[in-house]
Amino acid sequence: MSDANHMDVSYVANLARIELTDEETMLFQGQLDQVLEYVEQLGELDVSNVEPTAHAMPLVNVLRADEPGVSLDHDAVIANAPADRDGQILVPKINEKF
Amino acid sequence: MLAAGECTSVDIVNDVLAAIDVRDGQIGAYLTLNREEALAAAKEADAERANGKVACLLGIPIAIKDLLNVKGQPCTCSSKILEGYTAPYDATAIAKLREAGAILLGRVNMDEFAMGSSTESSAFKKTHNPWDTDRVPGGSSGGSAACVAADEAVAALGSDTGGSIRQPAAFCGCVGLKPTYGMISRYGLTAFASSLDQIGPLTKTVKDSAILLEAIAGHDAKDSTSIDRQVPAFSGLLDDTHRLDGMKIGLPKEYFVDGMDPEVEKAVRDAVEHCKSLGAQIVDVSLPHSKYAIAVYYIIATAEASANLARFDGIRYGMRLDGKNPIELYGKTRAAGFGSEVKRRIILGTYVLSSGYYDAYYLRAQKVRTLIRNDFIDAFKQCDAILAPVTPTPAYKIGEKSDDPLKMYLDDILTTPVNLAGICGMSIPCGFSSAGLPIGLQILGDSFNEVNIFKVGHAYEQTTDWHKQKPMF
Secondary structure, X not given: OOHHHOOOXXXXXXXXXXXXXXXXXXXXXXXXXXHHHHHHHHHHOOOOOOOOOOOOOOOOOOOOOOOOOOOOOHHHHHHOOOOEEOOEEOOOOOOOOO | OOOOOOOOHHHHHHHHHHHHHHHHHHHOOEEEEOHHHHHHHHHHHHHHHHOOOOOOOOOOEEEEEOOXXXXXXXXXXXXXXXXXXXXXXXXXXXXXXXXXXXXXXXXEOOOHHHOOOOOOOOOOOOOOEOXXXXXXXXXXXXXXXXXXXXXXXXXXXXXOOOOOOHHHHHHHOOEEEEOOOOOOOOOOEOOOOOOOOOEEEEEOOHHHHHHHHHHHOOOOOOOOOOOOOXXXXXXXXXXXXXXXXXXXXXXXXXXXXXXXXXXXXXXXXXXXXXXXXXXXXXXXXXXXXXXXXXXXXXXXXHHHHHHHHHHOOOOOOOOOOOOOOHHHHHHHHHHHHOOHHHHHHHHHHHHHHOOOOOHHHHHHHHHHHHHHHHHHHHHOOOOOEEEEEOOOOOOOEOOOOOOOHHHHHHHHHHOHHHHHHOOEEEEEEEEXXXXXXXXXXXXXXXXXXXXXXXXXXXXXXXOOOHHHOOOOO
16 A cells, blocks of 8 residues: 555645644644554455445436425525625635735 | 323423433433423324324434434534534434424434544533443444433434444444435435435334334435335334244354453354244354455545535634635634544545545545445345344443544444445344443344344344343432
8 A cells, every 4th residue: 555654644634624733733643644554454455356336325327307496595594604794605805806 | 102092292201301300410412402392392292193193203202413404403513613503404304203293302412523432522521321421322323322221312313324323322222223325315414424324213122213214214305325215114014923933144253353342242142042042043154354344434434524524614604713815714613613533534534535545545445345345245145134243342431442543443343344335234232241231232134124124123122121121320
């Protein structure tokens, strides 16, 4: 399997959009390296002729009729937003031009 | 008893509320309790019954694991990141409970986002095992199992991704069913690992489990993975002969693992002998890839979780910590909102899906998943049901394993293969340890063959009295 059962926890945490403290980074580093070492055993098996399973019950192209229906109540949805204005969810600026 | 007029729904709800008042301070199963609404619903159910209404769960109080959406109620998944969220809709399983006349009694504790085996990762409180309050109730549906075992609900709904119904049922001495994947709509169930998650009942008896499954199973257009097939009338299929003549029961040697508590092994082997005395034929079966299940599970489940939990970003609902741009907002919100176990699993899942590691970890795990699934396909050619232990040991002490994630993961060795294969499995009480802790017997059935599980479980239960034992308070 891959290189030496070691992941760069800070780098991956950034990909996952979780800010970690130094203590958390250290703690997770040790714990996750241990988990990666454990899963190394899957390398023992020859799986070259085995198809992967993504779902235990393979279903293909489950479609429904494209008909308009009732959606969630707008007010109830907006009421859950941490910040809102004029019936819309408020978020920080993503573009300095506007 | 309700139908015969021997008691009323109000009596049952009052009994359950009294048990909660006396015990839940010690047990800690409930996060929220709908006391007034439950009593009002019970009065209404009694009036409807008097007017001739018949519904399979009319006036029965049921507790709900805190990851199922119930319109107008909180749904925190025992996580700080969802504090303040109010569900704007009903999960399909909840809508079906309502149709069947059930009373939604309250929301019960769980491991945060169902990630854990002891309910210790809840952001809000610890739940204690009713048989020994120094011990864990199991998890992640620990609140569901504890409230049923302590008579604080007639039944509960939980969810099982790698054992999260069967393991707490075993630890608390109740009946827990993980139905076949696709049997129950997952619409409104907060997703952890979508290819493994399944809702299921925790009950006091096998018959109750059959009644609840019948009520909540079935195809739903809102969940494209729910299977379109007729739901059998499970509860009507259970007979009172309590015989297993003609049934072949498989015993997998790989499930009696090293390090298993001898008392657990003995209780399970005694249960196998008991089934033989009821007429079943016992055959040896082999599930040779079982030992790889933990490694496969913790790659696939965390990979799916890393994608599913991306939705908790502080934008649309729940907690938000502001940042000068969205990226900073996400990072701060998720840092403050998620607990350690959830962070650890999201990071692991992100890693196994990341460029350069996908083939070595995720793809390889999916291939080994095929081998595990094939093991069961082969085994069920030789038998109608499989018997096995649920857990290597009875319930352990609170705090005993919470500092060592890998050690806690390894305990899922006997339950995760079932989710990976998509088949059904149940835990029922089959004895007690010398310390007085319940021991669970796992009964496995092939996909959509819950009927065989119910038959074996019902016959075993009705000819033993483990399920009649109650914890002392």
